[in-house]
Amino acid sequence: MSFSNPAAFLWALLAVPVVIFYILKVRMRRMPVSTVMFWEQVFDEKQPRSMWQKLRHIVSLLLQLLFLCLLVAAVTDPFFDSDIREQRRVVVVLDTSASMQAPSENGGTRFAAAKVQIGRMIRGLKIRDEMALIVAGGRPQVVCGLTSHQRTLQVRLEEITPADGPTRVAAAVEIGRRLLPDQMNEEIVVVSDGCFTGAAALAAEDQIMWSQIGASSANVGITRFQVRRSLLDPITYQILIEVGNFGDESLDCSLDLKLNGELLDVIPLALSAGETRAEVREETSVRGGVISAEVQWEDDLAADNTALAILPERLRIPVTLVTDGNWFLQRVLEANDIVELTLATDVPQNLPPGGVLVLHRKVPEQIPAGNVFVVQPTAATEFWDLAGSIAQPLVDKQDKSSDLMRHIRLDNILMPEALKLIPKIDSKTLVESISGDPLYLQIPHDNGNILVLSVNLDQGDLPLRTAFPIMLTNALSWFAGGKGELIESLATGDTRSLLMPSKLQKVAAQHNNQLSLTAPDESQQHIRVVDGHCMIGPLGQTGIWKLTEVRNADTPDTPDVDLPVAPGASLQIACNLTDPLESDLRITEDIKPRQKFLNAGFGGRPIWFYLVIAAILLTMIEWLLFQRRWVS
Amino acid sequence: MPLFDNDFLTRLEYLSIVSRKVFRGQLMAKRRTKQMGGGIEFADHRQYTPGDDFRYLDWNLYARHDELLLKRFQEEEDLHVYLLLDCSRSMSTGEPPKFDLARQVTAALAYIALADLDRISVYAFANGVLNHFPLTRGKARILSLMQFLESLTADGAATNMTQLAEEFVIRAPRRGLALVLSDLYDPGGYRNGLDVLRHHKYEPHVVQFHHAAEANPKMLGDVELQDVETGDFRKITVTESHLRNYRDVFQTFLTSVTEYCSAYGIGCTITDTEVTFDKLVLGMMRAAGTN
Numbered sequence: 020m021s022f023s024n025p026a027a028f029l030w031a032l033l034a035v036p037v038v039i040f041y042i043l044k045v046r047m048r049r050m051p052v053s054t055v056m057f058w059e060q061v062f063d064e065k066q067p068r069s070m071w072q073k074l075r076h077i078v079s080l081l082l083q084l085l086f087l088c089l090l091v092a093a094v095t096d097p098f099f100d101s102d103i104r105e106q107r108r109v110v111v112v113l114d115t116s117a118s119m120q121a122p123s124e125n126g127g128t129r130f131a132a133a134k135v136q137i138g139r140m141i142r143g144l145k146i147r148d149e150m151a152l153i154v155a156g157g158r159p160q161v162v163c164g165l166t167s168h169q170r171t172l173q174v175r176l177e178e179i180t181p182a183d184g185p186t187r188v189a190a191a192v193e194i195g196r197r198l199l200p201d202q203m204n205e206e207i208v209v210v211s212d213g214c215f216t217g218a219a220a221l222a223a224e225d226q227i228m229w230s231q232i233g234a235s236s237a238n239v240g241i242t243r244f245q246v247r248r249s250l251l252d253p254i255t256y257q258i259l260i261e262v263g264n265f266g267d268e269s270l271d272c273s274l275d276l277k278l279n280g281e282l283l284d285v286i287p288l289a290l291s292a293g294e295t296r297a298e299v300r301e302e303t304s305v306r307g308g309v310i311s312a313e314v315q316w317e318d319d320l321a322a323d324n325t326a327l328a329i330l331p332e333r334l335r336i337p338v339t340l341v342t343d344g345n346w347f348l349q350r351v352l353e354a355n356d357i358v359e360l361t362l363a364t365d366v367p368q369n370l371p372p373g374g375v376l377v378l379h380r381k382v383p384e385q386i387p388a389g390n391v392f393v394v395q396p397t398a399a400t401e402f403w404d405l406a407g408s409i410a411q412p413l414v415d416k417q418d419k420s421s422d423l424m425r426h427i428r429l430d431n432i433l434m435p436e437a438l439k440l441i442p443k444i445d446s447k448t449l450v451e452s453i454s455g456d457p458l459y460l461q462i463p464h465d466n467g468n469i470l471v472l473s474v475n476l477d478q479g480d481l482p483l484r485t486a487f488p489i490m491l492t493n494a495l496s497w498f499a500g501g502k503g504e505l506i507e508s509l510a511t512g513d514t515r516s517l518l519m520p521s522k523l524q525k526v527a528a529q530h531n532n533q534l535s536l537t538a539p540d541e542s543q544q545h546i547r548v549v550d551g552h553c554m555i556g557p558l559g560q561t562g563i564w565k566l567t568e569v570r571n572a573d574t575p576d577t578p579d580v581d582l583p584v585a586p587g588a589s590l591q592i593a594c595n596l597t598d599p600l601e602s603d604l605r606i607t608e609d610i611k612p613r614q615k616f617l618n619a620g621f622g623g624r625p626i627w628f629y630l631v632i633a634a635i636l637l638t639m640i641e642w643l644l645f646q647r648r649w650v651s
Numbered sequence: 652m653p654l655f656d657n658d659f660l661t662r663l664e665y666l667s668i669v670s671r672k673v674f675r676g677q678l679m680a681k682r683r684t685k686q687m688g689g690g691i692e693f694a695d696h697r698q699y700t701p702g703d704d705f706r707y708l709d710w711n712l713y714a715r716h717d718e719l720l721l722k723r724f725q726e727e728e729d730l731h732v733y734l735l736l737d738c739s740r741s742m743s744t745g746e747p748p749k750f751d752l753a754r755q756v757t758a759a760l761a762y763i764a765l766a767d768l769d770r771i772s773v774y775a776f777a778n779g780v781l782n783h784f785p786l787t788r789g790k791a792r793i794l795s796l797m798q799f800l801e802s803l804t805a806d807g808a809a810t811n812m813t814q815l816a817e818e819f820v821i822r823a824p825r826r827g828l829a830l831v832l833s834d835l836y837d838p839g840g841y842r843n844g845l846d847v848l849r850h851h852k853y854e855p856h857v858v859q860f861h862h863a864a865e866a867n868p869k870m871l872g873d874v875e876l877q878d879v880e881t882g883d884f885r886k887i888t889v890t891e892s893h894l895r896n897y898r899d900v901f902q903t904f905l906t907s908v909t910e911y912c913s914a915y916g917i918g919c920t921i922t923d924t925e926v927t928f929d930k931l932v933l934g935m936m937r938a939a940g941t942n
Contacts, residue, residue: 047875047886053741053865054836055878055885057904061896062887 023096030091034084041080075645082641086634093630098147107148107204108165110195111137113179114211114232115156116186117511117601121212121236121319129233130181133210136230140208141172146625151198152176155191155211157184157512157557165198182559183322184511185598186215192227215600219609231610237266239316240323240602241274242295244595245508246310246330254305254356256330260312261297264290265603272316276300278330279308288314295599305356307332309563309593322561323602327593329506329563333357336495337371342379347482348394351491352377358495375498379476390467390498392491395475396438402462402469404441412437412452412474423449423461423470423493433480434458438473470494508593514556522588523566524551530569537565539594545569558594566590654754655797662929663759663793667766669933696720730769731786731827733853734761735815736803739777740879741836743805745862745924750805753832753860755928758797760830763932765790772823773799776815777807780822809880810837812844820851829853834860835908836880842911849915856918858935859908863923866901868894 052058119130137152144150144167152163152175163175188211199205207226211218212233222229243261264270274286283302290296307330314324338352339361352360370376370389378391382398399405414430429450439456449470450459462469472490476482509515519527519534527534527548534553536546539562546553546566558564567589596602699708699719709722734757742750761771765788773784773796784799810833819829829848835841835857848855871894876885887893905921912919920935 047873048870049875049877049884050870051744051877051879053744053834053861053879054838055876055881055883056836056838057897057900058876058885058887060900061893062885 020097020099023098025095027091027094027096030094031087033091034087037083037087038080041076041083079641079645082637082644086637086641089630089634089637093627093634095627097626099626102145102147105145105204107145107206108199109140109144109148109150109205110153110165110198110207111140111150112153112155112188112191112195112207112209112211113137114186114188114209114215115154115179115182115184116215117181117183117322117596117598118186118212118214118320118604119232120181120183120322121233121238121604123232124234128181129212133230133232134176134179136232137176137210138173141169141176144169151195152179153191153195153198154179155186155188155209156182157187157559159187159191159194161194161198182511183561183594183596184557184559185601186211187512188215189217189221192221196226212604213606213610214603219607219611222610229610231606233604233606235605236319237264237268238318238320238323238602238604239264239266239270239272239290239314240318240320240599241312241314241326241595242323242597242599242602243297244312244326244328244597246328248331248333249301254333255301255303258300258302258310258312258328259297260286260300260326261295262288262290262314263295263599263602264292265599265605267292267605270316272314275311275313275315276302277311277313278302278304278306280311283310304330305333306330309591319604320602323596323598325561326508326595326597327561327563328508328595329591329593331506334373334499335359336499337361337374338377338495339363339367339370339374340377340379341366341381342377343381345379345394345476347476347487348377348379351482351488354488355492355495373499375495386464386469388465388467391464391469392494392498393469393471395473396440396471402443402446402464403460403471404443406439406441409437409439409452409454409456409473411435412454412456412458414450414458415453415455416448416451418447418449421447421449421461423459423490423497425493426489427486427493429458429481429486432484432486434474435478436475438475440471440473468498506590506592508595508597509556509558510597511559511561511594512557512598514554516552516554517590517592518552519548519566520588520590523568523590524548526568526588533569534566535569537567539563555592558592561594561596564592564594566592654751654801655758659755659758659928663762666759666929666932667763669936693722693724695723697723730764730767731823731825732760732764732769732771733819733823733827733829734771734773735819735829735831735833736773736775736800737777737810737831737833738775738781738803738805738807739810739833739836740806740808741810741834742860744879745864747924748805749834749860749862749924750803752922752924752926752928752931753858754800754803756858756931757832758793758800759928759932761796762790762793765793770827771796774815774819774822775803775807776810776819778809778811779814780818781807783822786824810835810841811839812837812841813839813847814844816844816847820847820853823853826852827854828856830856830858832858832860834865838881841908845911845915845917849917854918857908857912857920858931859905859919859921861901861905861921861923863925866923867898 113133115130119133120128123129123132125132141150147167149165149167150172151161151165152172153159153161162179163172166172188209192207192209195207205226206228208228208230209221210230210232213231221227240263241260242263243259245259247257249255249257258276260274262274269291271289274288276283276286284300288296310328310330312326318324335357337359340349340352341363342348343364352358366378366381366383368387370387374389376387376389376391377394379394380397382393382396382400386400396405412434417424417429437458440460442457442460442462444462447461448457449461452458458473460471462471474481481487523534532548533545534548535543537543539560546555553566696709697720699721703721707722709720712718712720736753736757742748742753757773761773764771768788770786770788772786774780775782782803784796845855845857871889873888876887908921909919918939920938922931
């Protein structure tokens with residue numbers, strides 16, 4: 020046996036004054052009474068045992084000395100050498116994925132049951148054992164490093180909250196392995212429901228102790244949900260829905276689709292056991308907002324019964340078409356529901372705010388500031404020169420990375436004639452002919468951009484192909500700054516780099532290139548904007564997240580709006596579970612825990628603890644025997 | 652503070668008036684002796700036996716029933732009231748001491764008796780008769796009696812009721828009411844003394860005094876008890892349990908006093924020192940009136 024604090028033995032010198040006080044006899048209080056005959060009756064009824072009477076004082080001294088010895092021994096903190104040899108290092112990996120929010124067999128959630136089990140493990144640690152806590156949510160994280168302080172572990176455990184994200188147990192176990200140096204008595208305990216790929220294999224590993232939580236249950240969940248604007252019709256949008264039945268029985272249920280809380284459609288679903296059904300629906304609306312899908316079925320996991328998506332609002336664009344007449348161009352623009360078309364034969368001096376000027380076969384000497392789409396220019400400008408025409412131009416290259424060329428293929432379109440453009444300033448060629456001449460050109464301009472299409476629309480197939488309205492729609496959307504396009508719904512646990520709207524970029528620039536990301540539970544964190552992009556994720560909660568400017572104490576409050584890009588510059592991001600592995604609450608029977616965590620129980624306490632308990636018991640005995648005067 | 656001050660005398664006079672107006676001497680004054688004799692108040696008839704005085708034959712009854720019956724009359728005589736005051740050291744305990752209340756009660760009873768033209772005598776006793784105020788009569792003697800009481804001290808030896816009674820019956824010239832004012836803490840027992848008084852045809856009346864600390868002691872832990880009468884010491888360790896037992900024993904003692912007096916028709920008053928003498932005496936009168 021060893022002592023952590025041997026100097027504390029000096030406290031044993033307190034025995035000297037204890038003995039001195041014992042030797043010094045205290046004179047008893049003398050009390051005159053009228054008669055002692057009544058007291059004699061009281062005491063003669065119960066005569067004290069003579070042996071005890073003789074020993075009671077020495078027993079009192081011995082009890083006090085024993086009490087002192089116990090306290091001194093406790094202060095020295097004794098420990099056995101075996102405590103050092105048998106010291107355990109335990110890493111507990113807690114699964115905080117969405118499936119852990121399903122009910123457990125004992126009532127409450129699987130997550131609550133897991134916390135109870137881990138709490139029991141913490142209490143079962145021996146005094147020199149160390150434990151670390153790792154959460155295996157969307158982002159594996161060490162919430163408490165190796166420590167033997169049980170209260171710290173309990174506090175950290177209580178702080179852990181369940182997430183709506185996927186399981187990353189394998190990654191968390193890997194972190195746990197790094198935490199454990201290569202020594203004896205190391206254990207990694209995984210507390211999970213096993214609802215992830217590779218759970219059985221992980222449970223079979225040597226170093227892993229598997230603690231199974233929960234029992235199998237049926238569930239219906241939305242596994243995919245995205246909304247996007249139609250490529251052809253600017254006010255139509257498409258909804259991709261995938262719903263899975265993760266149970267062993269067929270069922271009939273329905274799916275409610277809502278836009279900003281208003282019911283759009285009710286889709287009846289008949290799903291056989293294990294079936295997953297995907298469907299694309301089309302709806303029409305200029306309005307934007309939050310599209311929600313709700314499965315009307317009572318099951319054990321609520322997080323996957325609702326999915327959300329952000330539908331961008333279509334803002335109407337004032338377009339001025341200057342032409343002597345082109346039937347195709349005019350009809351395409353008139354057919355676009357987001358266009359407010361104005362026809363003109365002369366080039367206006369100024370454009371309306373956010374407006375687009377379309378010049379067909381007309382080029383002024385000075386191109387007005389703003390966004391200008393030039394089709395078949397007839398004269399050279401400060402931005403380009405004309406060098407005749409190109410006969411039968413064949414498309415050689417397309418800039419597929421540009422949003423302007425999204426969903427467009429021009430290489431199979433017959434174009435009999437095009438103008439030969441020679442850019443005067445740095446520009447970006449979107450479509451290039453085989454001769455190297457630009458057919459579709461992007462040129463930066465004052466407060467806007469210029470797009471130049473050199474193809475002759477009066478000849479060839481281009482106005483007759485679907486690529487033509489798509490090209491114009493892309494151009495108008497691009498001029499509008501990307502407004503009204505797809506804002507992808509993220510899955511919990513996903514990480515995405517999102518391009519921020521220009522207003523939000525400007526706001527971020529005023530706050531050290533940072534934006535505030537607000538979770539559905541109103542908790543906030545700061546996100547850095549790099550090159551106009553934000554790295555979002557992994558998000559731990561389902562619901563609507565908001566990117567707004569960083570609010571300091573001196574920042575005036577501006578009301579949030581539900582638009583994707585609000586005047587106050589904010590961006591909404593929908594986040595859904597949409598993970599078939601998490602929605603599947605059936606537990607594989609292949610998981611066979613091979614070891615069991617050994618609780619030290621009450622015997623795991625340090626020696627000083629028992630010494631203090633003994634001292635307290637001794638104090639109670641001394642109090643009962645002497646202070647209470649149970650013996651006389 | 653004097654034992655008998657002006658306030659005491661005022662309350663004494665009030666007590667005397669109340670005694671006469673309300674209770675009509677039910678405690679002692681105007682009590683009739685049990686002796687039959689030459690009084691004027693008819694009491695009973697009895698058969699004539701030869702040798703009886705013819706003057707007391709009831710001739711009217713003889714004329715009607717032809718039977719010789721003798722009329723008996725209750726003899727009226729002065730009541731002798733003996734006040735036996737305990738002066739043992741145990742009477743000096745308590746705050747205020749039991750002895751002070753006992754002396755005030757003695758003075759009050761004596762005053763009432765003197766006001767009713769009875770004869771009173773006071774015997775101070777401990778292990779026997781220590782002092783004696785001779786038999787006297789008339790209210791004017793009250794001041795002398797008070798002086799006598801004030802001269803007494805509670806420093807006698809241990810109480811011995813038997814010895815007191817035996818000495819008293821020899822000294823007392825006539826039978827009468829014997830009021831024993833004591834705490835009755837007699838190691839030999841108080842009953843023998845009262846039995847002797849009863850056997851000598853005295854009418855005992857017991858007034859037992861005790862104070863709160865005797866009935867309900869509070870001390871705990873190691874104490875050395877000193878008996879103020881015997882001077883004996885006893886080292887004990889008092890627990891709550893002991894205190895409970897003591898209270899039971901003391902209550903049993905008081906109950907035994909009451910039961911003894913009730914069994915032999917003896918008047919009994921048990922009091923602590925918290926009450927004033929006038930309330931105590933009024934209470935005694937009420938009790939006597941209801942019996």
